[in-house]
Amino acid sequence: MATFGVAVIGAGRIGALHLRNLCAIPGVRVVVVADAEREAAERGKALANAERATDDVEDAICHPAVDAVVIATPTPTHARLITLAAEAGKAIWCEKPVALDLGEAERAAAVVESKRLPAQVGFMRRFDPGYAAAKDKIASGALGRVEAFRALSRDTYPPPPSFIAHSGGIFLDMAIHDFDLARYLVGEVAEVYAWGAVLIDERFAQAGDADTACALLRFESGALGVVETARRSAWGYDIRTEVAGAQGKLVIEADQKTPLRFSRRFGFEGDHYESFADRFEAAYRLQFEAFFEALRRGYSPSPGLRDAIETLRLAVAATRSWREGRPVAVREVKSNA
Secondary structure (H helix, E strand, C coil): CCCEEEEEECCCHHHHHHHHHHHCCCCEEEEEEECCCHHHHHHHHHHHCCCEEECCHHHHHCCCCCCEEEECCCHHHHHHHHHHHHHCCCEEEECCCCCCCHHHHHHHHHHHHHHCCCEEECCHHHHCHHHHHHHHHHHCCCCCCEEEEEEEEECCCCCCHHHHCCCCCHHHHCCHHHHHHHHHHCCCEEEEEEEEECCCCHHHHHCCCCCEEEEEEEECCCCEEEEEEECCCCCCCEEEEEEEECCCEEEEECCCCCCCCEEECCEEECCCCCCHHHHCHHHHHHHHHHHHHHHHHCCCCCCCHHHHHHHHHHHHHHHHHHHHCCCEEHHHCCCCC
16 A cells, blocks of 8 residues: 655644544554644644654745645645645645635646645535535436535634634635535536625624625526525524435435434433534545545545636635625636636
8 A cells, every 4th residue: 555644734633634534544644743833833743753843834834744735724834735735745635725816726726736746625615425425316317407506504603803813704615515515416616606794703704704794606507506605503503405306305414413302391302513623524534535546546646626616716706705795606706717
């Protein structure tokens, strides 16, 4: 079995999650962990039993024992790190989105393509067993013509103000997962009309962002869709998706974390997932297994950079629609690349 040395860039909450998953994959060895905060890098090194910890990102990427770079840093740094990894000739796995700006994302993709390097972006829901089965069912024609798509995502807790300021906003940071599922399950979106509101925390307004949003989608196929997004859920992490067709309907939903329902007094009790980390635990692992299997077999991993850029285009269109108060044709959103 081919083995791969990995540099993990970013050792915060999501970086730590990735480190734990990487350690569980046969043939994958974390060589170096890099973070702007040296203490975080040291914690990551201990977590993954890596050889080195550093705050020098370029040194980590260029380490001779590194074959692949995993990027788990804040979004504004993604495109630069993708470019650095490509220039060093490394395979690339990057958290979503590729960038906050289409032009920046396309310039990074062009460097990767010029080097003919494999790259994958972290839209992990595609690897969740429920969504993967839904994709297969739709592709088989079991639903007939797809007519409607509906997705709802509510985080349990709002992110801290320090994150809000640099996240790119609710559509680029959070709703982008559902936009990716819309494209993955139904196809390209022709037009979007979006609304955003501040109903949870005024600090979102201070950052020029919304904490509650809704987007209407018109697919190129003629199907219609709705994406609902909220930054808080008092009852737990709430993710649901529905695809309806002429001959059937699919619902992807994980109601309970523990497969136990306690009934008494003419009612019943169950529990909910608390966060993305436990709801999509399998998906986070499976996306890395798919990435390294693609490297072993020599084919392009998916979703790749160009695929992710089209999801970014849709998220940018939704943001523009909300800010300008009008429907936006997705193809009218151009980059400055």
